[in-house]
Amino acid sequence: MSGEILNDVSTGFDFHLTxxxxxxxxxxxxxxxxxxxxxxxxxxxxxxxxxxxxRKMGELGLMGVLVPQEYGGAGLTxxxxxxxxxxxxxxxxxxxxxxxxxxxxxxxxxxxxxxxEQKRKYxxxxxTGQWIGAWGLTEANTGSDAMRMKCVARKEGDYWIINGTxxxxxxxxxxxxxxxxxxxxxxxxxxxxxxxxVERGTPGFRAGKKENKLGMRASETAELIFENCKVHESxxxxxxxxxxxxxxxxxxxxxxxxxALSLGIAKGALEASVKxxxxxxxxxxxxxxxxxIAFKLADMATEVEAAELLTFKAxxxxxxxxxxxxxxxxxxxxxxxxxxxxxxxAVQIFGGYGYTKDFPVEKYYxxxxxxxxGEGTSEIQKLVIARDILK
Amino acid sequence: MLYLxxxxxxxxxxxxxxxxxxxxxxxxxxxDTRFNGQGITWIVNPYDEWYALVRxxxxxxxxxxDKVTIIHVGLSDSEPTIRKGLALGADDAVRINAESxxxxxxxxxxxxxxxxxxxxxxxxxxxxxQYNGSAVGSMIAxxxxxxxxxxASFLDLNGTTLTLHVETExxxxxxxxxxxxxxxxxxxxxxxxxxxxxxxxxxxxxxxxTLDPKPFRQNVKVRNFGLNPGRSECKLFTExxxxxxxxxxxxxxxxx
Ligand SMILES: Cc1cc2nc3c(=O)[nH]c(=O)nc-3n(C[C@H](O)[C@H](O)[C@H](O)COP(=O)(O)OP(=O)(O)OC[C@H]3O[C@@H](n4cnc5c(N)ncnc54)[C@H](O)[C@@H]3O)c2cc1C
Numbered sequence: 001m002s003g004e005i006l007n008d009v010s011t012g013f014d015f016h017l018t019x020x021x022x023x024x025x026x027x028x029x030x031x032x033x034x035x036x037x038x039x040x041x042x043x044x045x046x047x048x049x050x051x052x053x054x055r056k057m058g059e060l061g062l063m064g065v066l067v068p069q070e071y072g073g074a075g076l077t078x079x080x081x082x083x084x085x086x087x088x089x090x091x092x093x094x095x096x097x098x099x100x101x102x103x104x105x106x107x108x109x110x111x112x113x114x115x116x117e118q119k120r121k122y123x124x125x126x127x128t129g130q131w132i133g134a135w136g137l138t139e140a141n142t143g144s145d146a147m148r149m150k151c152v153a154r155k156e157g158d159y160w161i162i163n164g165t166x167x168x169x170x171x172x173x174x175x176x177x178x179x180x181x182x183x184x185x186x187x188x189x190x191x192x193x194x195x196x197x198v199e200r201g202t203p204g205f206r207a208g209k210k211e212n213k214l215g216m217r218a219s220e221t222a223e224l225i226f227e228n229c230k231v232h233e234s235x236x237x238x239x240x241x242x243x244x245x246x247x248x249x250x251x252x253x254x255x256x257x258x259x260a261l262s263l264g265i266a267k268g269a270l271e272a273s274v275k276x277x278x279x280x281x282x283x284x285x286x287x288x289x290x291x292x293i294a295f296k297l298a299d300m301a302t303e304v305e306a307a308e309l310l311t312f313k314a315x316x317x318x319x320x321x322x323x324x325x326x327x328x329x330x331x332x333x334x335x336x337x338x339x340x341x342x343x344x345x346a347v348q349i350f351g352g353y354g355y356t357k358d359f360p361v362e363k364y365y366x367x368x369x370x371x372x373x374g375e376g377t378s379e380i381q382k383l384v385i386a387r388d389i390l391k
Numbered sequence: 392m393l394y395l396x397x398x399x400x401x402x403x404x405x406x407x408x409x410x411x412x413x414x415x416x417x418x419x420x421x422x423d424t425r426f427n428g429q430g431i432t433w434i435v436n437p438y439d440e441w442y443a444l445v446r447x448x449x450x451x452x453x454x455x456x457d458k459v460t461i462i463h464v465g466l467s468d469s470e471p472t473i474r475k476g477l478a479l480g481a482d483d484a485v486r487i488n489a490e491s492x493x494x495x496x497x498x499x500x501x502x503x504x505x506x507x508x509x510x511x512x513x514x515x516x517x518x519x520x521q522y523n524g525s526a527v528g529s530m531i532a533x534x535x536x537x538x539x540x541x542x543a544s545f546l547d548l549n550g551t552t553l554t555l556h557v558e559t560e561x562x563x564x565x566x567x568x569x570x571x572x573x574x575x576x577x578x579x580x581x582x583x584x585x586x587x588x589x590x591x592x593x594x595x596x597x598x599x600x601t602l603d604p605k606p607f608r609q610n611v612k613v614r615n616f617g618l619n620p621g622r623s624e625c626k627l628f629t630e631x632x633x634x635x636x637x638x639x640x641x642x643x644x645x646x647x
């Protein structure tokens with residue numbers, strides 16, 4: 001009997017992709033060729049969030065990558081998860097962002113902190129893409145400074161009454177279920193925030209305005225409005241007051257998602273640039289022959305490689321359940337800046353064509369910018385890193 | 392009605408070959424005697440995967456067959472490709488540990504396994520995309536004394552009765568046969584499938600058995616490989632050079 005897999009357990013440094021990662025990447029490329037690439041510019045132009053696509057990705061297991069099989073997920077590790085998000089991001093950043101938000105924020109929060117009953121109730125639906133998940137922390141006036149949130153809940157018997165709004169919420173309209181972080185205690189008390197699971201259709205909960213964005217346009221971003229929304233206490237994740245600490249841990253993992261997404265966008269822009277530089281002729285030769293262009297490509301390739309190593313390192317630490325705050329911030333900060341830089345250079349290499357929607361790099365350029373903002377801006381990542389190395 | 396057929400269970404054997412991805416850059420090493428596998432992505436031969444294997448899985452899913460086994464004659468470096476087939480849904484796999492480019496040798500190993508393990512239906516791709524020999528399927532049939540039903544674009548199974556379509560120039564031939572049989576599968580028989588994450592995970596724990604080859608002569612081996620000469624430069628003629636165009640088509644391109 002042979003066929004055992006040698007690259008299963010990482011011992012020390014192993015920079016090779018596992019056979020699983022290769023198969024997953026191959027599966028996503030085949031799927032994307034049929035289901036994503038032909039439509040992505042249409043979705044982008046019209047700001048269409050393609051719900052059906054997410055159901056299909058659910059059937060493939062892409063909507064519950066980290067969810068154990070007993071809850072209907074794929075039961076894989078962060079290593080494969082990085083492959084999933086970056087391969088999707090390489091084709092379309094917006095779809096990558098939505099898959100990331102669904103997996104690591106909403107589903108991830110319930111998976112990490114939900115009780116058995118909540119996990120049994122929500123994870124199978126989320127992991128198979130039957131339901132789409134949203135996660136609400138940010139408000140109009142509190143982004144980086146989430147602790148000052150204004151959305152509140154007060155207790156009434158066995159119920160809690162939620163009032164307030166959340167903004168910039170991925171899947172704010174189409175999400176079937178949302179994990180929302182709400183103030184239940186004093187302002188600025190890190191134990192004064194609670195996480196609730198609220199289902200679509202709960203009276204007093206509705207979606208508000210959809211944002212009209214620069215990039216990531218196929219990923220729906222919208223407002224959540226709570227007006228005397230009555231939620232049973234069994235919908236609280238963990239204990240009242242634990243929400244903020246939970247959210248910070250969810251974001252520690254979430255940053256690996258955005259790093260992977262950034263990596264995908266950067267790789268997509270780099271691959272398109274290498275191909276174009278060899279094909280485009282000026283002054284009687286391919287523009288790749290000009291050192292000015294070749295050196296740009298060399299820089300881009302080097303940075304993409306470094307971003308990849310940081311991202312897989314953070315994923316590896318997370319798999320080993322080690323503290324990942326600093327390393328996920330390293331990865332998110334660096335990879336997102338690389339995505340912006342590489343896609344900016346890609347537009348430059350494409351010249352005028354790069355400035356049009358007939359070529360893929362203008363979309364990478366627009367999509368990439370979200371990566372230095374969402375799930376903690378680059379400045380906030382530096383704050384996290386500095387705090388960690390100085391303590 | 393209780394359907395009785397002569398076999399207790401219908402097992403399907405699908406031989407697969409391990410071939411370079413269609414977009415691969417082809418080159419050779421060791422004085423052009425070996426294919427250069429450096430940097431090549433290996434895949435399941437598309438005819439074996441998309442048509443033979445997927446149709447075998449469909450037959451199993453619809454209750455018309457009980458088990459689907461993949462078989463491959465090759466060395467251990469082809470195991471990732473075998474697992475791709477397992478990820479799609481095959482129940483188990485067998486690898487005959489031998490390197491060979493002799494079709495009869497390969498066919499002998501597969502036929503021998505099929506006979507000893509009572510596989511009654513063998514589905515092959517119509518050809519492999521690296522050597523395009525189309526030989527192994529018919530050789531297996533001959534070695535087993537099974538009928539060989541070639542290039543089917545449709546296959547159904549009712550008990551042991553096989554119904555298949557063979558596309559001919561501008562028409563279609565509907566053929567009926569009885570298992571045991573070997574069928575070579577062509578385009579149209581099934582739709583390409585994408586494995587899901589569960590399939591990929593399950594592939595790791597499905598049985599992949601390695602067997603030593605049975606002794607058999609190897610009469611044929613590839614002496615060396617060569618590439619086609621590349622396409623020559625495009626020649627342009629202006630409207631008033633019709634004569635020259637005709638001449639070039641006749642004398643240089645030799646197409647008229
Ligand atoms: C497409 C998209 C999807 C999103 N999806 C979600 C979602 O699903 N759920 C969710 O909860 N949120 C979501 N967000 C919100 C996102 O997380 C916030 O936009 C982000 O955290 C930044 O907050 P802000 O926009 O309020 O910027 P602000 O916090 O107002 O920051 C403005 C600028 O000030 C800088 N700054 C702020 N504080 C400091 C400081 N202390 N030191 C140095 N610089 C500082 C920032 O780095 C930034 O450059 C999404 C946003 C977008 C654009």
